Amino acid sequence: MTEPFRLTASQAQSKFKDGSLTVEDYARSLLSRVEARDATVNAWAYLNSELVLQHARELDQVPPEKRGLLHGVAIGVKDVILTKDMPTQYNSSIYENDAPKIDAGSIAVLRKNGALMLGKTTTTEFAATSVGPSHKGPKTANPHDPTRTPGGSSSGSGAAVGDLQVPIGLGTQTVGSTIRPGSFNGIYAMKPTWNSISREGQKLYSLIFDTLGLYARSVDDLKLLLDAFQLVDDEAAEDFEIKGAKFALLTLPTPQWPAPGPGTAAALKKGADILRDQGAKVEEIVLGNEFRPMYKYHLQVLSGDGRIAFLPDYYGTKDKLHSLLIEHVENKEKYTRKEQLKAFDELAAMRPKLDALADKYAAIIAPSVIDEAPVGHGNTGDAAFCGPWTAMHMPVVNIPGFKGENGLPIGLSLVSSRYRDQHLLRVCREVGKVFETQGGWTRDV
C-alpha cells in the first residue's frame, strides 16, 4: 500500500470515504514524514503533533453524512495567516510566540468544511522581503536539492507540499510569492482572482495586490479548495479538450521584465510543442507597449502600500524591521502621492484590456520564474514574471513538469481573465496531464 503521506488530498478523501483510512492514521503518516524530513527541509514555523492528532480524532468522529467538502484534508498554513489555535509569528522577532485567538476568514472556511490544519509554514519576514526564512534554525531548503532555495515568500508551504509533508499548502502573493515557490518545488500553485477569497486575517502588505495562494500536487486538489471557497465562474462548466484549443504564448517585453534563463526558455518551447502535438494552436504574442510600465507601476503602488501597512510595526519596534520595510515607511524612494495614484489608476485601466486579450484564448502561457531555484538560502529569487498577473488580478496556475539544466523542476504559468478560475482549472487539468508526462521532470523525493 502507498504510504498515506504520498496521497493527494483527493486520494486520501477516497480512502476516508471507503473506510480504508482514518484521518488519524493519515495524520500520523504525514507527521512521520515531517519528522523524517524536517531537519533537511525546515518548512515549519509551528507544528504541534498532539493538537493535530486531537483534531484528526475529532474529524473521525463526525458521521459521514455530516462531513464537510474538505473532510480530513491536511493543510499547511503560511505563517502570516491567523489561526486561533496556533501562534502567528510572521518570521518577525516582534511577533515571537504571539498567538491571538482568531482565525483568518480563509481558515474559518477551510475548518468549517472539515479541513485539518497541520501547522504553520515558514515565510519571509511579513511575506514582504526576499530573505529566505528560518524558524530559529537553518533556513528553509528546497526538497529537491537542499542546497537551493524553495523560493518565497511562501517558502514553507511550497517546500512542504513539494516534499510530501502535507498535500495542501496556503501561501500568499503580492508580487510572486505563491507562483515562484510553486515552480521551484515542482508543484501546482494557484493565485486565484484577486479578492475572490476573503483576505481577512492575512497579514497586510497591499490591499490591491495581496491574494491568498494555494498549493497542491494535483488539479483535483485545487478544485476542492475553490469549491469550498465557492469560487464560481459566470460560464457553466464545459469539458475542455486541448485539441482545437487556442493558447497564447506570451513573451513579456524587456527590459522591464528579465529574459528567461535557458531552463525556462526550453520549457516554454517544449510546452508549446507538446500542446501543438496535441492539436492545439499556440500563438506567440508580445504585450503591447502600453503595458510596459506595468511592473514599474506595481512596485510604486507597493511602496506606497508598504508605507501604510508597516507603520504600526515601525512605531516602537523599528529596530526589529527589515530595512526594506523601514524604507517603505520612510518613503525612501521619494514617490509623490500623485505618482502613486497615477500608478494605481493606470494599472486599473489595464485590467479590462488584459481580460479582453485573455478571453481570446483558452489560456495565456507565460514563464513562472527565470529558471531553476538558485543555489543558496539567503535569497528566494526573482518575482518579476509573476508580477503581471498579480497586478492585473488575473488567476494564474503554475503547472510543473519541466526541468532545468540541473534536473530541478521548472513550471509554466497558465493565466485566464478575472473570475474564470474554474475555467482555468479545467484547462490546467488537461494541460497538466501532458506537461507532467511529457515535460521531462518527475517528482523523486
Next chain:
Amino acid sequence: MTEPFRLTASQAQSKFKDGSLTVEDYARSLLSRVEARDATVNAWAYLNSELVLQHARELDQVPPEKRGLLHGVAIGVKDVILTKDMPTQYNSSIYENDAPKIDAGSIAVLRKNGALMLGKTTTTEFAATSVGPSHKGPKTANPHDPTRTPGGSSSGSGAAVGDLQVPIGLGTQTVGSTIRPGSFNGIYAMKPTWNSISREGQKLYSLIFDTLGLYARSVDDLKLLLDAFQLVDDEAAEDFEIKGAKFALLTLPTPQWPAPGPGTAAALKKGADILRDQGAKVEEIVLGNEFRPMYKYHLQVLSGDGRIAFLPDYYGTKDKLHSLLIEHVENKEKYTRKEQLKAFDELAAMRPKLDALADKYAAIIAPSVIDEAPVGHGNTGDAAFCGPWTAMHMPVVNIPGFKGENGLPIGLSLVSSRYRDQHLLRVCREVGKVFETQGGWTRDV
C-alpha cells in the same frame, strides 16, 4: 473650571502638558460622564473602567520627554476593530464575548502614540446593515434627541463623541457609516483617503471601499490623528483663507441620488451664503452624466464583496446572520462576475476624473445626509449622499453647524482629491469656524 469631559483632546493635552490635569483624573471625568448618560445613549458595547484607569495611571507615569503625540487622548473604538485587551463582538451573536488578543493596525499606531482606549462602541451588525445597534439592551440613541437614531453603522462612536463621553471616536465607512453619524450627532467626522491608514484588523466588508473613520469635536483633534497616522500631502502646508478661495457646491444628479430634505437644502444654501459673505466664490456644479451610474456600481461591487467577506460566517452560523448578508453570500441579486468587474473598473476610471474636478477648488461642498436624524432607533438612515466620496476614495469631512426643522444638527461635507487630507483639514478649520458660529446650531448636551 470646565469639567474635563467637556474638553477636546487637544485642550486636554494642553492641561496634561502644563500639569493642571492628569490622565487619570481626565479618565475619571469621562467615566463619570459615561455613567451619567449611558442609560440614555447606550453607546458602548464594552467599557471596563478599571482597565481604563490602569492604563491612565500608566500614561501618567511616562516622563514628559517620552510622551507620544497622542498622550492621554481618549478614544472610543467601533466594535468592528480588533483590540487586544477588550472583546470585539461586531454586534453579532456569533462573536458574543469573543476577545482575540490582537490589536488592529490602527489601534497599534494610536496606542504606541500614547492614546487611551476608553472602550468599544456599538455598531450595526458587522458594520454592514442599517439596523440600529444595541448591546444587550435598548438600541443606541441620538444624544441630542434620544427618540432618534444616531445614524450608523458607527453609531456608538458618533453618539459618544456627540455626547461628550469621549473626545475621539473611531468609525469605519464602506458607504456612509462615518459621515452620516457625524451629521446626525453634530460633530466633525472624517473619512480619509482610502488606504491611507492601515485597515488591518478592521472587519472586512469591502477591500476597495472600507475606510477607517475619525470623529472629533474639533479640527485640531482630527489633525492630531492624521499626524499620528503620518498622513502627509504632496504639497507643503500653506495657510488657508476663505477670502478669495473658490468652492464648488455640488448637486448630485437624481434619481440616482435622493433629493435633499428641507434641512439639508437650507444648510447648503446657508453654507454657500456664509462663504460668499466671507469673500469666497461658490460655484454651483452638477456632476456630468458619465458619473450617474456611480452609486449603482458602488452597490454592485459591494454585493460581490459581501459575497466573499461573509462566507466564513455563513458556513455553520448562517442562522445568526442578517438576511442582507445571507443575500450577499447567495448572490440574491444574480449579478454576474462580468457585471461586477465592469462596475469595479468603471469606478476606477472615474477616480482620476473626480480628482481633476476637485483640484480646481479649495474643496467641494456637498450634502452629508438627507436631513436631520430620523425618529426611531430601528433604522440608521440613508447613506446615498456619502457614497460618492467613498467610491471615489476621496477624503471627506462633515462639518457641523446647521440645524433642521426640529432643531437637530445637520452638517455639510467638504471633499478634496485623494491624498489631500491635510489640505482638506486646513480648509475645514477655517470653514468650520464660520459654519459653527453662523450656521445656527450649537451643541447643548
